[in-house]
Amino acid sequence: MNKIGVLTSGGDAPGMNAAIRAVVRAGISKGMEVVGIYRGYNGLINGDVKPLTVRSVSDVIHHGGTLLYTARCKEFRFEEGLQKAKKTCIEHGIEGIVVIGGDGSFRGAADLSARGIPCVGIPGTIDNDISMSEYTIGYDTAMNTAMEMVDKLRDTSQSHDRCSVVEVMGRNAGYIAVNTGVACGATYIIVPEIPWSIDEVCDKIKRTRETGKHHFIIVVSEGVGNSGEIAKQIERNTGVESRATILGHVQRGGSPTIRDRVAASELGYYAVQLLSKGKGNRVVGLQKNQIVDYDIQEALSMKKPFEFDLYKIADEISF
Numbered sequence: 001m002n003k004i005g006v007l008t009s010g011g012d013a014p015g016m017n018a019a020i021r022a023v024v025r026a027g028i029s030k031g032m033e034v035v036g037i038y039r040g041y042n043g044l045i046n047g048d049v050k051p052l053t054v055r056s057v058s059d060v061i062h063h064g065g066t067l068l069y070t071a072r073c074k075e076f077r078f079e080e081g082l083q084k085a086k087k088t089c090i091e092h093g094i095e096g097i098v099v100i101g102g103d104g105s106f107r108g109a110a111d112l113s114a115r116g117i118p119c120v121g122i123p124g125t126i127d128n129d130i131s132m133s134e135y136t137i138g139y140d141t142a143m144n145t146a147m148e149m150v151d152k153l154r155d156t157s158q159s160h161d162r163c164s165v166v167e168v169m170g171r172n173a174g175y176i177a178v179n180t181g182v183a184c185g186a187t188y189i190i191v192p193e194i195p196w197s198i199d200e201v202c203d204k205i206k207r208t209r210e211t212g213k214h215h216f217i218i219v220v221s222e223g224v225g226n227s228g229e230i231a232k233q234i235e236r237n238t239g240v241e242s243r244a245t246i247l248g249h250v251q252r253g254g255s256p257t258i259r260d261r262v263a264a265s266e267l268g269y270y271a272v273q274l275l276s277k278g279k280g281n282r283v284v285g286l287q288k289n290q291i292v293d294y295d296i297q298e299a300l301s302m303k304k305p306f307e308f309d310l311y312k313i314a315d316e317i318s319f
């Protein structure tokens, strides 16, 4: 290939810039031209495409967000949008595309690959909810941010003998919640993968209180329920003053950790290698610290096991 494009799509994640940098530099090292496609698939539909040089990606490896901006693009789900995107690729001479994003973005990458533009996906999402890869870019930074925030909440809930109900991100995946919960010594962790009830949560608080504990941290994964309501029910049931905090988008930002920067650099490099060999409709990922790649449809059909052992450890050592 002589010319490739790179885009970020869906929710942003810290480390996306490091991945873009790796793609640009690897492409140029292999003698290719690299263009940036702006605001996800919208950039392909609108022709928002600009050349990227070695220096376009200077001083970005340590920044969160994405220099290419990101978006969700409804039009890309339809044939008309896909045809417009293909036309843009032909007009700009783009022969392959690296797509940094999550599952939805990979579906789009598969659709475009099927229409003759080979695409390679890189898992970029803080949720770690990509089945074919044990790790996704942004996950480590998001967890470290959540951990820092919960540590701060612990100080204040300790001072007031309160229960802090903290909602962390993760859509339908409890990976951030379980790891943050373990790292912060949460009394109970509520995740979508494991059945729970408010009575169980309150019983654990009561049992823990009997051992002399006066403040409690309950980590709740986004999407499991209304954390404000959970806090109210805990207060009503246990008599412990309870406050809910939704960490929200703060978890998406910040300078990426070393793990995210290294993973992003490796995956970006490998994605370009695949394109340079003419391979498309693939997703790259990490398994047992090795880089692997799968057919996109196969990757989308895989199931990821939840960290049940870690959850069990958390449950047994938090009282």
Ligand code: ADP
Pocket: 009, 010, 011, 041, 071, 072, 073, 074, 076, 077, 101, 102, 103, 104, 105, 106, 107, 108, 109, 111, 125
């Ligand atoms: P993520 O990639 O983080 O999972 P989304 O699910 O919002 O985020 O997907 C990002 C973009 O991928 C969407 O805006 C759309 O352009 C494209 N996309 C999502 N689902 C599909 C699909 N089923 N077919 C084609 N494109 C899709």
